[in-house]
Amino acid sequence: MIRLTFDSGAGGRPEQIGPAPWFRVGGNAIRQGPQGNIVAAYRNHFWETQGRHFTRYDCKEPVRISFENAAGEPSEWFGPFAYVSCVDGVVYAEEQLFAKFQEESLIWRCYPTDTNWPILVLSPP
Secondary structure, three states, X not given: OEEEEEEOOOOOOOEEEEEEOOXXXXXXXXXXXXXXXXXXXXXXXXXXXXXXXXXXXXEOOOEEEEEEOOOOOEOXXXXXXXXXXXXXXXXXXXXXXXXXXXXXXXXXXXXXXXXXXXXXXXXXX
């Protein structure tokens, strides 16, 4: 199980979502497993969850990353990483640039494989 911690960077209280067996980030929403409920939405450069707005989210636990295409077929797994951060649509795996969300096309650009995917998946190792 993993958790996402949302933070505003402005000294406010962080908000934690989870634990969950996975989180899927696609379009402007984060879905939490196992039911797939939307737990956060991206609007105007902020993540909204629990009625509050945040500039970033982090998974501070060991986590692995994969992607899915429109048919739900998965990519290879990457990691595990000690932690992952997402700031303004850019995912860092242990401080290394890993993926970027291209808002105009709603596609994730995976830098290690130079490929594009509609869904990014975070799950425990």
